[in-house]
Amino acid sequence: MKSDIHSVYNLLSNVSFLDWIKNPTEETDRFWEGWQEEDPKRKQQVKQAKALASSIDFKKTSPEDIRKELIFKRIQNSINEEKEEPAPNSFRAHNTQVKSDSSRIWMKWAAVFIGLIVMSGIYYFAFNNNTITHTTAFGETRNVTLPDGSEVKLNGNSSLIHSKAWESGEVRDVWLEGEAYFTVKHLGAQQKFVVHATSDFNVEVIGTEFNVLNREGKTKVVLSSGKVILNLQNETKEERLQMAPGEMVEYIHDDQVLTKKEVDPMVYTSWRNNRLIFDDTSLLEIKSILESTYGLTVKIEDKSLLEKRVYGSAPSNDISLLLKGLERSLGNQILIEGKIVTIK
Template sequence: MKYQNYRASDFAADEDFIKWVQQPTEEMDAFWDAYLQEHPWQRTAVQEARKMVLHLSEDSWPAADTALDEVWEQLTAARQRDTEVGEESAVVVALEPAVPNKYALLWAAAAAALLLVSSFLYYQQRETTVTYATAAGERLHLRLPDSSTVVLNANSTLVLPAKWPKDAERTVHLEGQAFFSVTHKHNNQKFIVETADGLAVEVLGTEFSVSSKGNQQQVILESGKVRLKVPGEGEEQQVEMQPGELVEVTEQRHIIQKKVKPALYTAWKNTDLVLENITLEEVGQMLQHSYGYSVTITDPALKHQRITAYLDSNTPGHILSTLSETLQVEVQTQHKSITISSN
């Protein structure tokens, strides 16, 4: 598919994309919905391109066809700036070389979109930070300029520098939940995740999950080693974590540190799910920690029933239907509460 490696500037200059934004149809909506399902990492680029086209669609159109060549010259310059910015931006992809047929587009729509590309990228270069945000039900996969990767969960925001530092600390700001796989640098450059409540997670190279929702701060370490810095009324508290540990910081700044199964807390980041000989109680914990549900198992004997299954769709609905069919249990769901009982 030609859109696989597109950036925002490429989407905004594409005839079919412009038509979809300006005059959407059910067929077009279905195509782009399917595309984003298969290429979730492109969601940010598509959102930015939509803003470009919609914004300029409200402006006046160029007055003469003679301006079109100038517009395409600006596009070339804009794409050159896009490539330069991309070397230090958060999503690193290869840009497919393409020479579009400028007369294949309606000249007015093309001119509008491309002029906006130029101004948008110029403005973007002046920004000091880049923000990535997800809506409900969305997951965003990011590759940072240092080759570290991030999976951003639904209803979450990640802010990082527009220009990635080469020697200074790599610091990002998180609201919500994200899973980090951090690349170790030869100069031992630190990677720090900061939350709105002041929690700082400091690492050199490791895999971990950070959750910052409301007054709850939670870190789960899969591999490597991290140091937490927890602000308090008095001195700052520091906590060293080992693989397989969870640290939770309560609203009262109490620190709870314990051994857990990290996979139960980070299942949300995968598109599929493997349940390998785990108890129903552990599945309930996963639904609670990965998806925010409150789970009640009415029969104590059910808690110890085990299940082994492979789910190609990692959603709460699919998980619950699998439990119901495999273990022959009754599942009732109301808002964010789940009750599991004997059938």
């Protein structure tokens, strides 16, 4: 393969990436072009993912149609492109190994297209007139009331997709890219509420309060109250994990690993009250927040600072005050030049 299959798959599972392909803007062009410049391998991954995603008209093609013969023909074409040149006669004895290699290639591409089928369902759903999409810009938060009366607060650089209405007894499905805090209304009919973070990982609840952060190949779920069940289901494993209040579960997409630990939910949910709390938080984690939520480029001159732990709090709705608070907590000088932040 020319690039890591999981990286291409992650791009195909990324709502923002697919939005960029379908509806590019100057802002999203800058973001994705900048992302590619950070690592030369990413350009090839983006090229492959764009070719796969652009080959299907998500607006007009239903999931059932995508399952038909054409998609498997594309898989076969991809396999043919990956096959090695025919072996010389003296190496015919290794034919079994060639078949084995082809099988592995088939399984890798089949996994990608299975994921693409799932994502096509999401995007067929997203482009349907019966759905609503909510988005936030960098540094913006937004309160959303869902059709069932549940409340969602979206953090910066996030998007949420859901139906305009849910029938009685229907599963309340929503799709999240970014970060959101959910206060789910409990319905008498025990009607499930499901947050889809990736094509193989979702959060299932009845009525509860929890935070979901879904960015950069990781999904974190923090439970404030009630009960949730996490579902991991893909071609290699199926796992259900129940959470209790005060627990955080992190899912690493590429590794397909779930880890659970006890936390203080306020540290991870204080942003909804326009506050960020740092409690033994590494500068590396803070850098990720500043870049993914606020759209900043953070440069750290001394790389050893990345592991420095930070304690304290700062307002999250004023970036200048946030950076001043961080400067005091770190004890290091912070310079701001437009969208570029340098920590000395």
